[in-house]
Structures are given as C-alpha cells and as structure tokens.
Amino acid sequence: MIVTLVAETGFVPVPHVRIGLIDADSWDGGGPGTAGPDSLDGGTPTNASSGIDAGSPNTRIVTVPEGTDQVTLWWESEGRSDMVPGAVRRPLTGAFGHLDVEAGFDVETRYEAECFAGGVSLGRVVLGSVVLPWVGDENGCIVQQPMNPFLHAVVVNLEGSWPSLTWEAPGDLVRTQGAMFPSLVSAGPRQAAQDVSLDFGAPTREVSQRVRATLGTQDEPQLPVWLVRSHQGILPRRFYGHVKTLKETDLDIQGDDEWWSEFTAVVTEIARPAPGLQTAPLSYDDLDVSYPDYDARDAAYTSYDAMDTDWSLAGAAG
Numbered sequence: 001m002i003v004t005l006v007a008e009t010g011f012v013p014v015p016h017v018r019i020g021l022i023d024a025d026s027w028d029g030g031g032p033g034t035a036g037p038d039s040l041d042g043g044t045p046t047n048a049s050s051g052i053d054a055g056s057p058n059t060r061i062v063t064v065p066e067g068t069d070q071v072t073l074w075w076e077s078e079g080r081s082d083m084v085p086g087a088v089r090r091p092l093t094g095a096f097g098h099l100d101v102e103a104g105f106d107v108e109t110r111y112e113a114e115c116f117a118g119g120v121s122l123g124r125v126v127l128g129s130v131v132l133p134w135v136g137d138e139n140g141c142i143v144q145q146p147m148n149p150f151l152h153a154v155v156v157n158l159e160g161s162w163p164s165l166t167w168e169a170p171g172d173l174v175r176t177q178g179a180m181f182p183s184l185v186s187a188g189p190r191q192a193a194q195d196v197s198l199d200f201g202a203p204t205r206e207v208s209q210r211v212r213a214t215l216g217t218q219d220e221p222q223l224p225v226w227l228v229r230s231h232q233g234i235l236p237r238r239f240y241g242h243v244k245t246l247k248e249t250d251l252d253i254q255g256d257d258e259w260w261s262e263f264t265a266v267v268t269e270i271a272r273p274a275p276g277l278q279t280a281p282l283s284y285d286d287l288d289v290s291y292p293d294y295d296a297r298d299a300a301y302t303s304y305d306a307m308d309t310d311w312s313l314a315g316a317a318g
Contacts, residue, residue, distance in 0.1 A: 005058045005111065005130040007103075012314045013150045013281055014142060017103045017130055019073065019084075019111060020309065021064075021096040060128045067117040068092055074124065075100065077109040078236055082271075085146065086278035089116065097309030099281050101149040102227055102272075104237025105134040134231035141200070141230040145214045145222050146240060146272055148279040150315065153202070153210035158262070161199040162233050167191060192269035196241065198228065199264050201251075208248065208261040215243060225273055226265075241267030282310065285317035 004020040064071075071092045073084035087098045092115075103109050111127040134140075137156065144152030171186035202208040216222030228239040244266050251260040290313045291297035301307040 001062055001064050003060045003062050003127045005060075005128050007130050007132040009133060009135040012311055014101050014144060014152050015103075015105070015132060015135070016281075017100040017109065017111075017132055018311065019087075019096075019098045019100060019127065021071075021092070021113070021127075023094040058128055058130055062113075062125050062127065064092070064113070064125060065115050065117070065122040068115040068122060069118070070116040071096065072114040072116070073098060073100075073127075074112045074114060075103070075109050076112070077104055077107050077238070080236065080238070083275040084111070085272060085275050086280065088276035095306075095309075097311075099311060101278075101281060102144075102146065102229070102238055103132045105132055105229060105231035107131065107237050138232075141228065143200075143211065143214055144227050144229070145216075146225055146227045147223060147274070147277060149281060150279065151210075151214045151222065153207050153214060155200040155202055155207065155211065155263070157230065157233070158199045158201055162196070162230075162235055165193040165196060165234060167193055194268050196235075196267050196269065197264065198241075198267060199262065202261040202263065204259060205261075211263055212248075215246065223273055225270065226267065227272075238272075240270050240272050241265075242270050243267050281314040282308070283317060286313045286315065289317045 002022045002024050004018070004022070006018040006020075007015075008018055009015045069092060070089045071087075072089055073087035074081060075084050084098065084100050085102055087100075090096065090098070100109075100111075108129050108131050110129045112124040113127055114124045115122040136154065139157050139159075140154055141157050142152055142154055167190050169186070169190045170188070171184050173182040174185055175182045202211055213220075214222065214226060215224055224243045226241050226243055228235060228241065229237065230239070231237070247264045249262045249264070251262055287297055287307065287310070291300065297307070301310070
C-alpha cells in the first residue's frame with residue numbers, strides 16, 4: 001500500500017496532518033523527483049484515480065500484514081506516544097483516510113499503524129514522519145476541545161505566560177536504623193505537570209466567545225479539558241489539561257476601537273480523554289449540502305472511500 005502524509009495548515013476544521021493509505025503499489029505525482037528511498041515529491045497536484053490530491057505529499061510504500069481488517073494509528077513526538085484520536089480499530093478495506101487534527105506544530109511527528117486481524121494484533125507498520133508548520137501570528141496558539149475540533153479558538157500567548165511547569169514524584173523516604181541512605185517507597189513514576197498557569201489574550205469578542213465555547217455551554221456541555229497547541233515555549237506541542245479554574249478579565253479600553261479580553265486558567269496535565277472518540281471533521285450532512293442530489297454526489301467519486309475522505313467539504317453543513 002502507499003501511505004501519504006500531508007501537513008495542511010488550513011482550518012478544515014483546524015491545521016492537521018492528512019493520513020492516507022491507498023491500495024496501490026505505484027504513484028503518479030505529475031513529474032516527481034526522487035527525495036529518498038522511501039518518499040517522493042508529488043510534483044504538480046493532480047487528481048489521482050483514488051480521488052486523493054497528489055500534490056507534494058510525503059509518500060511511502062508499506063506492506064500491511066495479510067489478513068489485516070482493522071488498524072489503529074499511533075503518533076510519536078517529543079518522546080511521547082499515543083493513539084491518534086478517532087483512529088482506533090478503524091476498518092481497513094481498499095483505502096483508509098484520516099485527519100490528525102491534534103498534531104503538534106513545528107515538531108516532527110512519526111506515525112505507525114497497528115494492524116489487527118480478527119481482533120488479534122499483528123504488529124505495527126511505520127508510516128513515516130511529517131512536520132506541521134505553524135502559520136500565523138508568531139505569538140498565536142490554538143486552544144481546542146479534544147472531543148470536537150470545531151470548538152477551537154486562536155488566541156495570543158501573552159508575554160511572560162507559561163513560565164514554568166511543576167512535576168511531582170509522590171513517595172516517602174524511609175530511614176532504617178544503621179543505614180546511611182534512606183529508602184524510597186514510591187507510588188510510581190514522576191507525575192504530569194500540575195497547577196500550570198496559562199495566560200492568553202482574545203483580541204475580539206468573537207474569539208472570547210469561542211474560548212468559552214471550548215468548555216461548553218448550557219445547551220452543548222463539554223468536558224472541562226483543553227488541548228493547547230502552541231509552537232514555542234516549554235509546553236509540549238500536544239498539551240492536554242484539565243481546566244480547574246478559568247478567569248476572564250475585560251481589558252476593553254474606553255474610546256479605543258481595540259478590544260481585548262485576558263484569560264487566566266489553572267490546569268493540570270492529563271492523558272487525552274477517550275482517544276477512540278472524536279467528532280468527525282467530515283459528516284454526511286456536509287456531503288448532502290454540497291451536491292444537488294445523491295446521483296450527483298455518487299458520480300463525483302470513484303469509490304465510497306474517496307467520498308468519505310473528501311476533507312475539502314468538512315464543515316460545509318455548518
């Protein structure tokens with residue numbers, strides 16, 4: 001199979017890495033130039049027969065174990081590894097497409113596919129690595145709701161924010177008679193960062209509302225969890241935090257057209273909740289509103305796999 005890894009900076013719904021597995025053993029990228037033994041420069045974008053844009057992807061030919069009927073995608077970056085949200089035990093037919101909408105900015109992310117046959121793991125296949133660049137305000141970052149990537153806000157990291165991270169290693173020192181050194185009775189390894197103070201600005205009322213919406217409203221409650229995707233500083237590029245407290249200060253200046261709101265949050269780093277669950281970037285409603293009827297929609301794609309990975313229509317239904 002051919003793997004494509006494409007870093008896409010557009011907000012569809014947020015900057016992401018597009019991962020594709022294509023049931024083929026050759027790739028026509030429109031005048032490719034060899035970039036190494038495992039990758040190609042896709043050259044001029046074209047629409048390949050599979051319906052996938054062939055423009056400058058990082059491609060790699062991999063061998064998937066025979067009998068594979070499900071795959072789980074894994075990411076590894078900055079010494080951390082976890083399942084790619086929404087890509088847990090996904091069926092594998094002739095093709096596979098997924099968006100990693102939580103990829104870190106300006107760091108290399110390595111992807112692997114764990115293959116399953118009848119529920120039994122057959123091991124992992126290396127898909128390759130990619131870097132998702134940050135495009136925007138140099139002091140900007142994204143806060144988003146992990147369970148729904150459409151709930152996000154681009155905010156401004158204020159100067160002096162996030163100056164420190166504190167980790168604890170719970171345990172007790174036990175001293176025994178006659179021994180020079182105490183013994184450590186520990187509850188486990190070093191814990192995640194605690195009581196992290198995050199300060200950032202919202203330059204408009206709309207952004208302020210979007211920040212609050214990431215944590216839910218009365219009509220649409222959400223988990224009190226943020227994914228903070230920064231591209232500078234000491235925070236991990238994928239930082240999941242339980243938002244224990246959130247304070248908003250109105251910095252509106254009377255007589256000035258500029259409006260600012262400052263958010264101060266205290267969070268504790270946590271594991272990503274429910275990695276198998278995530279609001280899909282592309283829905284059937286998006287497809288329905290993009291075509292006059294089912295016949296026109298079906299005629300636009302060579303397969304259902306191509307239809308289900310037409311990410312350009314993500315969010316079309318609103």
